[in-house]
Amino acid sequence: MSINSFGHLFRVTTWGESHGPAIGATVDGCPPGVPVDAAMIQHWLDKRKPGQNKYTTQRREADEVRILSGVFEGVTTGTPVQLMIENTDQRSKDYGDIKDKFRPGHADITYFQKYGVRDYRGGGRSSARETASRVAAGGLAREAIRAIAPDVQITGYMVQMGPHKIDRDSFDWDQIGQNPFWVPDARAATDWADYLDGLRKSGSSVGAIIEVTARGVPAGLGAPVYGKLDTDLAAAMMSINAVKGVEIGEGMSAAMLTGELNADEIYMGAGDDPLLDLTLPWAGVTSEGIYTPPLARTDGADKRCYFWDDQAEIVDQQEGRIVLRVRRSILVKRKVIVDRLDTTVVLEPRYSSNHAGGILGGISTGQDIVVRFAVKPTSSILTTRKTITRTGEQTEIITKGRHDPCVGIRAVPVGEAMMACVILDHLLLHRGQVGENRGHIGPHA
16 A cells, blocks of 8 residues: 655654554654653543543544654654554454445445455554544654744634534633533533434434644745645645545635635734734834824723823844834823833734635745634444445445444544644744745834
8 A cells, every 4th residue: 555654854654454453653854852752642642542432432442652763862863753552452343244345435445446455344544543643643743843833832623513513702712622522612512412412322423524723833834836835734634534625714615705805904013912902903113113003092891091102113123023112101081000111012914814724825824724624424323324245236234333423523633633743844844945034024124
């Protein structure tokens, strides 16, 4: 079997079968000196491992990872890192009834048509068990990212199960780890539990949509033609078992927008400061380096009007960021309440929205990178389905044994892992190609 690798500089090769002795990943291109041990990687594998609750397959796998090479005295050496996960709950007899039958909706039939070999033990390499290797590699990638770009945060979550969507107005990052569905909406988690419980008891399954967001990714990653960041992200997510569609930013919904609505407007701004509101378009910095602030801001809570008098000068400019030193006197109803001296404000390109999903022309903008993918329902179900045998005879099939009623639950950490691998790969590519060469935006550029 060929083509078992992905990535450019950070290159991952997965190996092993669902019911073989072990599965794993060989990772080449990890930078040396990255602090890592098995426990760091195990943390992410524990998010994916089966049998954690009644909503996932009851196959009992510890998914304990072993580092066989590439790490010495707690740090990576720069040589290939070999990761191995032993299969401890093989139970191939669970699949004995489908030995000569092809499961509808599964790759059984296409694998046999291509290779002429029928590995009925859970599907061999076509089994989603292969994704444990990706999660292990993704755990290593996260530690390398932590060393290179510590501000990057990668979080995956479910936004839809079957026809049931989250309420975006109720989005809560803290809720993601508080329920078995990795969903950022507490009410949706409760509703989905009842819905999936009924499907599970009936022996059926349902699909889902997973969203993965990477925050803190620096601007400039990717390339404008063949090495596009969004191209690699789409390929990475599409390679996950059961994935049938990938979107970045607005995705397919962008087709319904006008040019005015879709184009994310750009301005120079700073972080959230209740007394220095630069998160909305403002007068800006003149070519002479003079900062022109808004004249007034109304507080919506008590309708008090904040007036201030600012004096500012540009003291530094690097990597497209403008650093201002602001001398400020703040008045509330003609009374001075705050006098802050020598406040440092960092101004950088900001966007009014993020329809692009943090990528323009294949290159990251510095905004959140948002990728969304859809997974189909698990094909292993207890409902009788028509199929054929290897000899072409018409028959019926019921897949007994173990399956996920919604594969999307365990697809969340897989999506996170693929995001981590791609982001690290492009961090290394960027560092190797341009180093610190970055375009400066702002006065005196």
